[in-house]
Amino acid sequence: MNHSSPSTPADPSTPAPEPAAREQSRFVRDLRRTIAVIIVVAFSVAAIGGIIVMLGDIESEPTFQVIATTAVTGACSVAAFCGATLIGRRAQWFGSATILLAFITLLVSILFIWGDPYMWDDPIPGSTGLTIGDILYQVLASIVLVTAVASVSSLILLLVPRSRVVRIGLPITLCLLALGSCLVLVTIWMDGAWEHDWLTRLNGIVWILAALGVVVVPLTSLLLKAGAKPAGAGSAGAADEHETSAGSTRPRATPPASTLSPSSLDRLEAAARAEGLTADELIDRLLTAEPRTPSAGECR
Structure with a gap:
């Protein structure tokens, strides 16, 4: 007697996994x-x-x-790690x-630590006593500032704009960080810039608002995510209450447990990569999106 093993027929409508996306x-x-x-x-080597x-x-x-x-x-390792979180x-x-800014900052800082910047005390022709060492100090201060702001901005860009508050607050915070960096760079490279009272006041106001956005926008995103409720949950609860108060003895049907097929998981991951998100973030965005009114063709 010949025993044949059952074979699962292949569904021609199921798309094959994308090798390029997996690669x-x-x-x-x-x-x-x-x-x-x-x-x-x-x-680790530096710590040892x-x-x-x-x-x-x-x-x-x-x-x-x-x-x-x-x-x-x-410090530069932390900055590089912040940039690495955006890869992919x-x-x-x-x-x-x-990551590139963190590497440049590390090289310039090591040059100042192990070198002798005071030996570059030759005045620059056409300047009022400005030396090469002064220029190098300004370059170092500028690179450190830009790297620090880029690191904070990298972490903020990890947020998924799932609400209107985050969608509006995220670009505003990034613009405030960029404006504050430009104002500080002006004070670094322009002699006597700190003597202008209006510039000092503007600088302080911009950085206070930027710090407020850096704290408030991530916290708002986390709070809205924790308090988010799937659409229809309230109506479902009201229906359950109505059934209970009416004394209905009809047994409730337990929804069957279902799992996604491997092909569906591959398609979900490919769609998430196309949006620059993870699969969980894409599902969260779709579930928390506003319900769409079906068209007449879809209602039939």
Whole structure:
């Protein structure tokens, strides 16, 4: 007697998994892992060097240089990590720029820590006593400022604008951070800029509003996400109450448990990658979206 194993017929309407999308997802995952490994190794080496020098003469100049290098490496590693969180998303170009800024900041900072910027005291021709060392200090201050603001902006760009408050507050906060950075850069590169009272007041107001947006917008996004309720939940609860008060003895039908097929999961992940989101974020956005009124053709 011949026994034949049952075979599952293939559904011709089911699309095949997209190999290109899977390959892109694997590349993004490997890139994030590589960046994380580089950050951990760089900061670990700097931390070990700092511990070693702390066991010796802590008042020597090499000790200060190693400790300063450890601190700068840690700060730049955090900035690079903030940029790496955007890899694979819609704003990944901004994340790549943040990583590049963190690397440049680390190189320039190490140059100042281990070099001798005071030897560049030659005055620049045509300037009023401005030296090359002064220019380098201005460059360092500008790079540090831009890198710090880019790191904060990278974290804010992770928010999913699922509500009107976040959709409006997110670009406003980013614009305030950009405006505050420009105002500070003006004070860095223009002599006597701090002497203008209106510029100092404007600078303070802009940064206060930017800090308010950095705190309020993420908290608002989290609170709205935690308090979000699927559409129709209120009407379903009202119907249940009505049935209970009426004393209905009709048994309720338990909805059957269902799972998505692998092909549906692949299509969902591909749609989420096209939007620059994760699958959970895409489902959350679709479920919390405003209900659409069906057309006449759909009601038939």
